[in-house]
Amino acid sequence: MRVAQSLVASPPPDITVDGTGLLCVTLLLRLRKHIDTAAPGTVVHVIATDPAAPLDLPAWCHMTDHAYLGPVPDTAPTAYGLQLATSARTTRAHAPWHPATP
Template sequence: MNHPSAPAEADLTVDGTGLLCVTLLLRLRRRIGDAPPGTVVHVVATDPAAPLDLPAWCHMTGHTYLGTVPGREHVYALRLSAEARATRPDAPWHPLPRDAETPEADKSGSPP
């Protein structure tokens, strides 16, 4: 899978050191709720599933997975999208049904 290159600098960093991806995604969703589209997020993730789960989550929500950050172990980058699909607050791996999304909804993954 080909991804744009991951920038060395982040607008926002989410530290998920020691967390399983389930908990990491809960933290990530909460932290990006107020971030504007285009924000580059670095996610520190030591869970061995992170290299699979983070790209899958980005694909599901519509954010752009940028890949691993060069020279930084366990750091992954993504760029927030204005067209991202909202997810459930208690289960960010489940997108909200399209009919449950409102025009005012924050598409970064958090409810308005």
């Protein structure tokens, strides 16, 4: 997994995905929809209130090869940053925890 160094100031987002009140599975479905056509290098901030987000988002980034940037400082509810990878691995359309079949 590619993890960026701890950020003093988070890069500004190109895309913000609001997952307030969503469980991580639903949040990942929403995230996937927003980034499907985004270019590699795009910075995404994901607003998440699910207590599992600090574990699930880095795990999902590891699985897809996107860079997990960590929690965005001074955000409430907490936002998490990620940067889209050039060589990202896709997931199943309705099952974001499973790699797409070749």
